[in-house]
Amino acid sequence: MLAKYRELRNARAGVMQLGQDPFGVVFDRILSATEATLDGNRVVLLGTNNYLGLTFDQSCMDAAARAVREEGTGTTGSRIANGSYGGHAALEARLAGFLKRRHAMVFSTGYQANLGALAGLAGPQDHLLLDADSHASIYDGARMAGAQVTRFRHNDPEDLRRRLRHLADQPGEKLVVVEGVYSMLGDVAPLRDIAAVKREAGAWLMVDEAHSLGVLGEAGRGLAEAHGVEPDVDYVVGTFSKSLGAVGGFLASDAEDFDLLRLASRPYMFTASLPPSVIASVTQAITVLETQPLLRGRLHRNVARFHAGLAAAGLSTGPSASPVASIRCPDQGTAIVFWNRLLAAGIYVNLAIGSATPGGKPLLRTSICAEHTPEQIDHAVVTIREIAASLGFFQTVDAAE
Structure with a gap:
């Protein structure tokens, strides 16, 4: 049955020949939000x-x-079958209030939130217009919906406008889907312009705020708040596994008959609901977002420090200074060696290769935390700079550009 993955096995073996398995790291212990031990050594x-x-x-x-x-430890079933705990309903009300929406529903993962939202909202007669760099969960949700999918160029409102005009006479609803902060490069959507195109075309708009919730906006509601276009966003989807420090996902909206999605969304109906412990921690995390705005300030100071340090070292981290900063590598071999040397030096980052990255270009992906100390940030910058220099990385990247 697994013979069809022979090429994948060979590719993984090739990666492991250059060092540790980057997709099988097992930490000895997580010490804090910013440190762990791996093979007995402390790692940032x-x-x-x-x-x-x-x-x-x-x-x-x-x-x-x-x-x-x-x-107890779990609910042992879906809410449709086993019923909701009081905490589920309370969290949904809390989320709706925080996001200034009339309704919210909670999913067991962020992946399922996109899967369930798109599969519930769209059908074979409808059109989904997806940013080309959309997360895998968005593409999988589109496939599950069976809707007609049109991709538009990443962060290109004019291309979106052209494609919506082409579909103007086609029957069915048109739903535009973008992300607040894109997970690989950390760039943000030009949401004001996209909202204007959406209004012009009479389409609907869904924004995945997975990496922008708690990060952007005066109150931390995400990019739509930061860009002042919340009334133009018809559906907000997101996750609890980033800024809220847990697991799970949500969909929120002002739409009439919103609760019908609980009966139409299979990823909601047929999945065990979140356990009480997660519901409780996420509910409290929303309170922390509302009452401790200094956390966002500390995060943004760390982001600025990290981006400035890498820029001073001659390393480009993308078009936006967000908590996600990715270093483009000239080839996969360099990226794997770079990742291994960072880990050996006590710095854990994400290695992103293959189809998960924009254009298939290898990346070293980092994400900054409000709890990182200035010393940890500076140590990471110096370590990245020294390893890049030892690999002749600057000359290679300059030549490629």
């Missing part, structure tokens, strides 16, 4: 998406522990 975590460091927030951990003691 620079690739976790833990933007606000809330995995170790004491109030969130206390809420989770209380919920386990009072309501």
